[in-house]
Amino acid sequence: MQSKPTTIKEIARILNISPSSVSRGLHDHPSIGAVTREKIKQLAKSLNYEPNNAAILFQKGKTYTIGVILPELSEHFFSIAISAIEDEAIKKNYTVIFAQSHDNYDQEVKLVEKMKNQRVDGLLVSISKDTSKFDHFEKLNSFNIPVVFFDRIPPFKNVHYVACSLESATIKAVNYLLKKGHRSIGMINGPSTLYASEERKDGYMQAITFNRLKFDPSLVVNCDLTEEGTIDAANQFLNHKRKPTAIVAFNDYVALFLIKYFKKLNVINDFDIVSYANLPIISYLDNSPVASVEQYPYLQGQKAANILLDLIHSPNSENQAYYNTIVESDLIVNEVKE
Amino acid sequence: MQSKPTTIKEIARILNISPSSVSRGLHDHPSIGAVTREKIKQLAKSLNYEPNNAAILFQKGKTYTIGVILPELSEHFFSIAISAIEDEAIKKNYTVIFAQSHDNYDQEVKLVEKMKNQRVDGLLVSISKDTSKFDHFEKLNSFNIPVVFFDRIPPFKNVHYVACSLESATIKAVNYLLKKGHRSIGMINGPSTLYASEERKDGYMQAITFNRLKFDPSLVVNCDLTEEGTIDAANQFLNHKRKPTAIVAFNDYVALFLIKYFKKLNVINDFDIVSYANLPIISYLDNSPVASVEQYPYLQGQKAANILLDLIHSPNSENQAYYNTIVESDLIVNEVKE
DNA sequence: AAAAACAGCGCAAACGTTTGATTAATTTTG
DNA sequence: CAAAATTAATCAAACGTTTGCGCTGTTTTT
Structure with missing residues (x-):
C-alpha cells in the first residue's frame, strides 16, 4: 500500500x-x-x-537544523528557553534538535560530537555544571559550525554568548533590601566553583561597599543547593552574632527549602527573602520572597537563536567580532501582602 | 582555515x-x-x-530521527515527557526533533507536513486542543511513518497511544473525598469539548453512583480554565443550595486560582481540594490540595518513545494490532499538615 | 540580412555513502 | 593437478536533487 x-x-x-x-x-x-x-x-x-529533504540537505551540504544542548529540559528555565528557540527557528524555517547533558561533562562531549556528525548548521549550548574544559567546542570551528552559548556560559569572552548579568542583578537585589532598611543581609550562595556563585558574591560585595557598609564574609555562605545544605546555611544565620534580617537565596529551590524550614521554626516573619526566579508559581506561596531576580529565559532563548541564525547566514565568519549579549535582569518586587 | x-x-x-x-x-x-x-x-x-550523516541518511532512506509534536513545551507536563523521550531516543541512537503546535490546529497540520518532509522515522504527538479532525495524520500512513499519540490522544482506538485513564483516576479522587466524609463534592471541569473533560465527568459520576449517592449535575461546572472562569465556577459553588465541602479542580492551575480566591474570601478552610498534577511545587503551598492525581509524564514519554521505536523496527506493519497503553495514574495524598 | 540576444530546455556532474555483483588471486579439496 | 572454495578487493549503480554549461530555435537589434 x-x-x-x-x-x-x-x-x-x-x-x-x-x-x-x-x-x-x-x-x-x-x-x-x-x-x-x-x-x-x-x-x-x-x-x-x-x-525529499534528506536528498536536498545532502546536496546542499546544509541541514537547516540547529542543535541545542542543555543540562535539563525539565528545569523550568530551560524549557522556556528552548520553547523560545523553537519559536524563532521555525520562523526562519529551521528545525531544532536537542539533547540533554544532564549536567554531565562526558555526555556533553558526546553530544557535541553527535551534533557535529548530524552536521547541524549551528549550535546553541548551555554548558553543564561539570564542564570546565572547552576543547570539545573548538572542533566545531574547523567545521564552520557557529556556537552561541546562553545562560550557562564559559568564563571567557572570545565566544558568542547571551546571558544575564547576575552581578548587576544581585546589586539591585541587595540595594533593594538595604533601602528597605535591612542592615544585616545573608546570602546563601552556590558552590564556590560555579561562575554564577562568583557573580552573586561580587554583586553582593559591590552593593554593600557602595553603600559604605562593612562586608562581613561570614554572611555569605556556600551551599550545595540541597535541602540539607540550605538548612545548614539557615542555621548559620540563625546563630550569627549579627543575625541577618534578610536573605538572598541562590534560587527559588533554595528559597523554598528556606521558607519551609523557617515556617517550621516559626521564624518566617523575621526575614525578608529575595531569590532568583526558577519557579513560575513561587509568588503564590504564602510567605513568598519579597522580590525575585527575573532572568527572562524566553528572551535569552530568543536572542541566542537569532544571533545563531545571523551567524549561520553571515557570509564567512572571518569577522572576529563576538556577540556578547547581556540580558539585563530585573528585580521583580512582589506586591506586598496587605 | x-x-x-x-x-x-x-x-x-x-x-x-x-x-x-x-x-x-x-x-x-x-x-x-x-x-x-x-x-x-x-x-x-x-x-x-x-x-557525513546527511549522505548516509540520504543513502539509507532512514533518518534515525523521531519527531515530537506537542502543544506547549513550557508546560511542565510536556517538558518532563519530552525529556523522557529524549532519554529513550538517545539510548537507541536516535535523535529528537520537536515542534510546538501552541494548541493551534493549523500549526499542527503544518508541523506534521514538515516532519513528513524531514522524513522522520516516526512521530510522537500530543494533539492540540483545537484539533478535532485527524486527516493530517493519515497521510503519514502511506509514507510508512508510524505515529504514537501520548497524553492528548484522538478519541478512537485504531491508533497507537499512551495515555492516562483520567476516568479511573477521577474515581479514585472522588472516592477518597467520599471516604473523608464529604457528601457534596464540586467539580470544576474543562470545556465540554475536551475529551479530558468527558473522562473526568464520567469518573465523577461513576464514583458518586457506585457509592449510592445521587448525582447532581449542577455540581459539575464547565470552565474555560482561566482565572476568571475559575472564580465564576467558585461562585457557583459558594451560592449552591448544597454548598460543596470539597472540590475537584481540573488541574493545578485551576486549583491555584481557586485557592487564591478562597483565601481572599477567607473560606479556604471550608474546602478540601483535589487536583490533577501539573505543577511540581504545588504541595509547598500553605493550603495545597489534599491530594493530587499524578499522571506520570516521564513514564508516559518513556513508554510512548519505546513503542514508537518498536514500531519503527518492526519489519512491516501489516500487523493490524494497535498499542493502546494506559498508564495507571495514582492519587497522591499530601501528608497532613501538623 | 547578418549579428546579437534571448527564451526554453537538456546534459551531465556532483554531493558521500552503501551494497550487490563481479573479478582476481590464493588456498583447499578430492 | 584440475576443480572448487575461499579470501580480498574492485566496479558500478543507486539514493534525489541542484546547477553550471551548452544547445537549439526564435526574436530582436543593428
Whole structure:
C-alpha cells in the first residue's frame, strides 16, 4: 500500500522532460516557460510530490537544523528557553534538535560530537555544571559550525554568548533590601566553583561597599543547593552574632527549602527573602520572597537563536567580532501582602 | 582555515584503494583483510574522518530521527515527557526533533507536513486542543511513518497511544473525598469539548453512583480554565443550595486560582481540594490540595518513545494490532499538615 | 540580412555513502 | 593437478536533487 514517495525523476519521466527542468519549474526558475511550469506543478500536486529533504540537505551540504544542548529540559528555565528557540527557528524555517547533558561533562562531549556528525548548521549550548574544559567546542570551528552559548556560559569572552548579568542583578537585589532598611543581609550562595556563585558574591560585595557598609564574609555562605545544605546555611544565620534580617537565596529551590524550614521554626516573619526566579508559581506561596531576580529565559532563548541564525547566514565568519549579549535582569518586587 | 571534512573518497584516494573498501573496512566487513582494515582505520583517525550523516541518511532512506509534536513545551507536563523521550531516543541512537503546535490546529497540520518532509522515522504527538479532525495524520500512513499519540490522544482506538485513564483516576479522587466524609463534592471541569473533560465527568459520576449517592449535575461546572472562569465556577459553588465541602479542580492551575480566591474570601478552610498534577511545587503551598492525581509524564514519554521505536523496527506493519497503553495514574495524598 | 540576444530546455556532474555483483588471486579439496 | 572454495578487493549503480554549461530555435537589434 505504501507507495514510494513521488520523486522529481518520476515527474520528469511522465512529462517527458528532464529532471532539471522539473526542479527548476518547481522553483520558479525564469528559464522554464510558463506552460511547462504549470504542467509540472499540477502533476506534482496531483502525485502528492514532496521534496525529499534528506536528498536536498545532502546536496546542499546544509541541514537547516540547529542543535541545542542543555543540562535539563525539565528545569523550568530551560524549557522556556528552548520553547523560545523553537519559536524563532521555525520562523526562519529551521528545525531544532536537542539533547540533554544532564549536567554531565562526558555526555556533553558526546553530544557535541553527535551534533557535529548530524552536521547541524549551528549550535546553541548551555554548558553543564561539570564542564570546565572547552576543547570539545573548538572542533566545531574547523567545521564552520557557529556556537552561541546562553545562560550557562564559559568564563571567557572570545565566544558568542547571551546571558544575564547576575552581578548587576544581585546589586539591585541587595540595594533593594538595604533601602528597605535591612542592615544585616545573608546570602546563601552556590558552590564556590560555579561562575554564577562568583557573580552573586561580587554583586553582593559591590552593593554593600557602595553603600559604605562593612562586608562581613561570614554572611555569605556556600551551599550545595540541597535541602540539607540550605538548612545548614539557615542555621548559620540563625546563630550569627549579627543575625541577618534578610536573605538572598541562590534560587527559588533554595528559597523554598528556606521558607519551609523557617515556617517550621516559626521564624518566617523575621526575614525578608529575595531569590532568583526558577519557579513560575513561587509568588503564590504564602510567605513568598519579597522580590525575585527575573532572568527572562524566553528572551535569552530568543536572542541566542537569532544571533545563531545571523551567524549561520553571515557570509564567512572571518569577522572576529563576538556577540556578547547581556540580558539585563530585573528585580521583580512582589506586591506586598496587605 | 576550515578544512573541508574528510571523506571516504579521500581516504580511498590516499590509500589507493576503492571507496567501497574503505567503507567496508570502517564497518569491519569480513571481506576486507585485517591489514587493509587497520590501515584504513588509522588513516581515518588521523584525518579526523567523520561520517557525513546527511549522505548516509540520504543513502539509507532512514533518518534515525523521531519527531515530537506537542502543544506547549513550557508546560511542565510536556517538558518532563519530552525529556523522557529524549532519554529513550538517545539510548537507541536516535535523535529528537520537536515542534510546538501552541494548541493551534493549523500549526499542527503544518508541523506534521514538515516532519513528513524531514522524513522522520516516526512521530510522537500530543494533539492540540483545537484539533478535532485527524486527516493530517493519515497521510503519514502511506509514507510508512508510524505515529504514537501520548497524553492528548484522538478519541478512537485504531491508533497507537499512551495515555492516562483520567476516568479511573477521577474515581479514585472522588472516592477518597467520599471516604473523608464529604457528601457534596464540586467539580470544576474543562470545556465540554475536551475529551479530558468527558473522562473526568464520567469518573465523577461513576464514583458518586457506585457509592449510592445521587448525582447532581449542577455540581459539575464547565470552565474555560482561566482565572476568571475559575472564580465564576467558585461562585457557583459558594451560592449552591448544597454548598460543596470539597472540590475537584481540573488541574493545578485551576486549583491555584481557586485557592487564591478562597483565601481572599477567607473560606479556604471550608474546602478540601483535589487536583490533577501539573505543577511540581504545588504541595509547598500553605493550603495545597489534599491530594493530587499524578499522571506520570516521564513514564508516559518513556513508554510512548519505546513503542514508537518498536514500531519503527518492526519489519512491516501489516500487523493490524494497535498499542493502546494506559498508564495507571495514582492519587497522591499530601501528608497532613501538623 | 547578418549579428546579437534571448527564451526554453537538456546534459551531465556532483554531493558521500552503501551494497550487490563481479573479478582476481590464493588456498583447499578430492 | 584440475576443480572448487575461499579470501580480498574492485566496479558500478543507486539514493534525489541542484546547477553550471551548452544547445537549439526564435526574436530582436543593428
